[in-house]
Amino acid sequence: MVYTSKIFWAKARKLSRKYLQQGFRDSLKIFVSGGIGGNGLPKFGGVGGQGGNVIAVGKEHIDLQEVFKQNKTKNYMAKNGKNSSHNFILGPPGEDLKLEVPVGVSIITELGKKLGEINAEGEELVLAKGGTGGNPKNGYLGTRGQAYPVIFDLKLIADIGLVGFPNAGKSTLLKAISHAKPKIASYPFTTVRPNVGIIQYKDFREISMADLPGLIEGAYANKGMGHKFLKHVERTKLLLLIVDINGFQLSPQYPHRSCVETILLLNKELELYNKELLEKPSMLLINKMDTQSSEEKYKDIKDALHNLKDVAEKYPEDRRPQIPLKFSEIIAISAKESTDDVKLVKQRLRRVLDVMTQTENSQQDSDIYDMYNNLKTNVNENGPRLV
Ligand SMILES: Nc1nc2c(ncn2[C@@H]2O[C@H](COP(=O)(O)OP(=O)(O)OP(=O)(O)O)[C@@H](O)[C@H]2O)c(=O)[nH]1
Ligand SMILES: [Mg+2]
Structure with missing residues (x-):
């Protein structure tokens, strides 16, 4: 009896340790950066394109860990805005980067500031804004987009x-x-x-x-x-x-x-x-x-x-x-x-x-x-x- 109980508790301990090792994650940190704004063209008053935003989009029934494992990167950057040119006086904006995230996720910064939540399929939240295109106010030099680490924190939604x-x-x-x-x-x-x-x-x-x-x-x-x-x-x-x-x-x-x-x-x-x-x-x-x-x-x-x-x-x-x-x-x-x-x-x-x-x-x-x-x-x- 003593022996069986020893095996029992050894197994229980091993299992609780296994949980810690197995790395089940319902929170995950990635780095997001909005695209850089394109430069303007002062000679013609041309304005550079706005940098793209990084946007989270809610999706039902996906696994937080899987989504990001597939991408094999922790850095997510939206595209830069294009410079203003002779052909395109208004520089085209950089493409947004859309990240599918499981419904139920809260998004916080490393300092604990909450950026928002995604609670429904298709719901969107801008994680990092793209920089402004070059224009008269910034000396026609496009600015950098927002860039910082964000933490996805998944909470189940159940009745x-x-x-x-x-x-x-x-x-x-x-x-x-x-x-x-x-x-x-x-x-x-x-x-x-x-x-x-x-x-x-x-x-x-x-x-x-x-x-x-x-x-x-x-x-x-x-x-x-x-x-x-x-x-x-x-x-x-x-x-x-x-x-x-x-x-x-x-x-x-x-x-x-x-x-x-x-x-x-x-x-x-x-x-x-x-x-x-x-x-x-x-x-x-x-x-x-x-x-x-x-x-x-x-x-x-x-x-x-x-x-x-x-x-x-x-x-x-x-x-x-x-x-x-x-x-x-x-x-x-x-x-x-x-x-x-x-x-x-x-x-x-x-x-x-x-x-x-x-x-x-x-x-x-x-x-x-x-x-x-x-x-x-x-x-x-x-x-x-x-x-
Ligand atoms: N006799 C009896 N055994 C039960 C009953 N409900 C659960 N058990 C047994 O209790 C043990 C634990 O059951 P689980 O459903 O795994 O318990 P749990 O609360 O999910 O446990 P954790 O996942 O470890 O937190 C199992 O051996 C079950 O067969 C019950 O109504 N009667
Ligand atoms: Mg159980």
């Missing part, structure tokens, strides 16, 4: 973000609820890069769900896979937390955390990373209800689940969230063994998201607005809905 410690069953749920085929295994850090699955309904409504690699304590400070994946949660509409009824232990060197502790710790990690995440609607799934004594364990924690705020107050400060998440629902399930449970989750997720969509479309409709607010707040008034 639902699955958040949980490693091994909680996130990928198992995604597989059961959608057509995605994530890798599932009994060791932590099986998922090393985010996967998005599409949940399909009979009326053709589709909802996307992102399965993210497991968080660990300290993720907010970039421990484990840290920030890299927490940032994806920022763009999801609903947080779906999933915990193992039996709690979680990263390895024998780390303390075992009970189910309730894991909920509070996930809450704390989200809070430390970005408090605004806690304002999103959220649901909680207590998974692995088919395992031994899970029913008893669930009974024991039911009261605590109704009063997570009070329970949190008894925890030491470093493990206690300041702002407890307000779950619109808490559902005990077996993602692996019960198709009925998965169906129920599918229905409830849709219910919350439909209310949210209606709210977005009609802020004036006070009934819907109240419904939405209730989704966010009913835990404090009536306690969460337990199934």
